[in-house]
Amino acid sequence: MGTLLLGLFIFVALVNLLYFFSFFSFATAESKNKLHPEVPVSVIICAKNEAENLGNFLPSILEQDYPQFEVIVINDASSDNTLEIIEEFQKTDPRIKIVDVQNNEAFWANKKYALTLGIKKAKHEHLLFTDADCAPQSRNWIREMSANFQPGISIVLGYGGYFHHTGSLLNKLIRFETLLTAIQYFSYARLGSPYMGVGRNLAYTSSQFYELKGFANHLHLRSGDDDLFVNEASNSNNTAICFNADALTRSIPKTNFSEWFNQKKRHVAVAKHYKAKHKFLLGAFYIFRFIFWILLALLLVLQIYPEIVLGVLGFKLIIEAFVYFKSAKKLNETDVVWFFPFFDLFLIFLQMAIFISNLISKPRHWK
Template identity: 40%
Template sequence: MLDNPGEIALYFFATVAGIQIIYFLFIFSRVAFYSRKFDLDHAPEGPVSVIICAKDEELNLQKNLPLVLQQRYHQHLKPTYEVIVVNDNSEDDTRYYLRSIEPGYPHYRHIEIKQAAKFIPGKKYPLSIGLKGAQYEHVLLTDADCKPSSTYWLSIMSQGFTDDKDIVLGYSPYHKKPGFLNKVIRYETFFSALQHLSFAMSGMAYMGVGRNLAYKRELFFRHKGFTSHQHLASGDDDLFVNAAATRKNVGVVIDKQAFTFSEPKQTWGSWFRQKTRHMSTGKHYRFGHKFVLGLFSLTHFLFYPAFIAALFFPPPIIWLALGIFGLKVLIQSIITYTAMRRLEESDLFKYSWLMDILMVLYYIIFTPALMFRSKNRW
């Protein structure tokens, strides 16, 4: 029995820190030490359908769609992929732009949706229409505001499909901009990717990000699309992956030439609303996924308070607590820095410990999103 409050505080802190160390050593290290190389010159280029859903995205499409249409993905000088843009009831001039570029790209077409689907909010209905209209079995999804990092994006992402991989997860960072908000957004995006990509490589894929996500049409229709969660505005990416993923059917592609960059939110309010909407789907994950994610988040949240509590006790408690703290800091720093380099986010490392402390506030602010319904909108 532990009768000494100092020993109780130390053992509690050691348990919290130990769980965190296990996550970093055995799960998050998979992104940090990802080593697969991709062939840019002799890769098999089977047919792929790229699908983009757009709603009032004329300016973003003008900027980014040509980069999708000009991918190096050809056989005998002919594109071996198609690009489908689903225009979902846009009120700007999106439809006129989409029509104007059709003559120049034989591998491109667009679908007009002129009537909203009742009781199916968000982009699940237009995405389903795009998937039904796709010619090819392999589909790659991105958004109108996403810019491929290179002309090899499609080629590298398609290499994620192998005989046993039905889902391919990519990385979609945000553009670097001045200001603290941009660093917070980019760090949160990095941290989310560190988790979901590492868990996927550990055989526990629980989500994907629709800005850079691929899967097979057969898998989509076998799982009846978005039927089980069509009443939710979000979840066209993470809830589908959560339901369709197995321990073996998910591949991960990490390559700087296969990223898709997005424009970050410019105000705290707009970012808060975006994160609240996205996180509201977490309560619909499988129980096992919620448990492992919840355990990490809980111990992450408790780490600093537990450490501070242990410092109020005299030696040897305080020295042991400092040693445990230093070990955790060392392991986390090595894996975080290596993973940031892998994901081309190494400029964020100097802010990483400040961001790690601020994650305590992040949990406090966004945890309610896991318990309450979000508004159903794009």
């Protein structure tokens, strides 16, 4: 019985390692400077009750060092003075275009409806998306992201991180989870199977949007304007990734665990609509991580070949540490990596809690 358990444990560990070896595709990737004609860009921001954040972060968009771009700011039926703030900015900068969305009974509180109106307003073919609480981390954000629109490329996946809050364990946990997610979607894209992007830093062409009939296939779902669109539209030939330091954005993270938990519920609920192969691969990644820790605890409690078990654990942690540190260095998240064994274990059980919670109650959606 002990030998059988050990064999199962080693098999599960090998599957876990196989995933992390696949993540080497991003961890060891080098960011290359791309020379390309500076295409006109429409930056699109959807804002719902974001008056304060627009006041703080919209200047970082307008200060971009790029020759030709417009900024489409969508007021998505806000109840605060979001519209007034956008209008004040427009008075001093004609590059700002306003889309004022009124509540529509058929599309109540549907961000995809608001984004569609914003995309229709855009005059440029190349669209770059971010959120109202996001700030590019350099004045070259537009330049770096748009440079990836090489011939045949219609989708560019960027990294949307969160601001660092010194001393906050929740902040580190949120940023670690964001890092792990980025390692996955960047690696899958590098291996020719892109499956998601984040709306905090995402670019695609309007031709790609209209070719897919926009969000039509998942318009009934209030979330997924970013990852479901990418999951449906992307392939090994039309998708690029951009992780240059100048191409990163950061936004305001949740400061309350309950709010972050509800945010993650929305993300998990959307993931069940991914393509079958992606659901299988992502589901297996979670399941084998969960089984690994259960078997590890069982073998150590029963004192079954503890030296071998701890040796396997040590080797696994070394490989994972390499992936996390190399990836975090690219994305300026190195301070969270020191906690990775604990955060990784916590996220596994958090995922289980989210899955159970989603079975009991539906997650909340766009504000």
